[in-house]
Amino acid sequence: MRKKYLLIAFACMVLVQLAFPLKMIFDRELILLRGETFLMKIAPLDPYDAFRGRYVMISYEDREVPMPRKFQHMEDLKELYITVKKDEHGMLVYDQVTLQPPTNTNSYIREEAESYGFSYDDDEIWLDLPYRYYMNENKAPRAERLLNEAYAQIVVYKGQVVLKGILVNGMPIEKYLD
Numbered sequence: 001m002r003k004k005y006l007l008i009a010f011a012c013m014v015l016v017q018l019a020f021p022l023k024m025i026f027d028r029e030l031i032l033l034r035g036e037t038f039l040m041k042i043a044p045l046d047p048y049d050a051f052r053g054r055y056v057m058i059s060y061e062d063r064e065v066p067m068p069r070k071f072q073h074m075e076d077l078k079e080l081y082i083t084v085k086k087d088e089h090g091m092l093v094y095d096q097v098t099l100q101p102p103t104n105t106n107s108y109i110r111e112e113a114e115s116y117g118f119s120y121d122d123d124e125i126w127l128d129l130p131y132r133y134y135m136n137e138n139k140a141p142r143a144e145r146l147l148n149e150a151y152a153q154i155v156v157y158k159g160q161v162v163l164k165g166i167l168v169n170g171m172p173i174e175k176y177l178d
Contacts, residue, residue: 028162035157036107037164038084038092040129042152056133056143056166058152065094065125080125083108084156092154097125101159110159129154130163139177146173 083095153164166173
């Protein structure tokens with residue numbers, strides 16, 4: 001009988017440990033499935049991480065959002081919501097900055113003032129956007145040389161942002177390098 005309870009407790013522990021990474025995977029896939037894809041011009045770096053391998057580190061050319069005057073100098077600012085839209089080329093364009101989540105669109109970025117990802121001065125907000133794109137270790141150094149003409153594909157859904165891919169001349173960078 002005691003052995004049966006230990007087996008049930010062990011199974012519960014395994015399920016709980018699997019639940020957290022599965023939830024993270026599910027949340028990311030949900031954003032990719034339901035979100036809207038935008039393009040952003042990038043400025044590259046190509047670092048190496050001993051634990052994670054080679055990846056392309058992305059710095060976005062346009063990650064500063066103008067801060068509306070009505071929000072400047074607010075002491076108790078906790079988070080802001082930036083609605084985004086596409087221009088005629090599919091590029092991300094910042095639309096409006098609000099204190100509440102928009103109800104008329106799912107395409108908005110949420111930035112928290114108390115996290116590492118949100119900083120602002122009196123006239124602009126610096127967004128924390130995904131900056132790592134993992135790829136084959138042999139292709140990453142060649143990819144770095146192409147990134148001056150590349151665009152990041154980001155997916156935005158209800159405040160969350162996911163880096164979907166990198167495009168070079170309209171093709172995924174992995175296919176372009178083949």
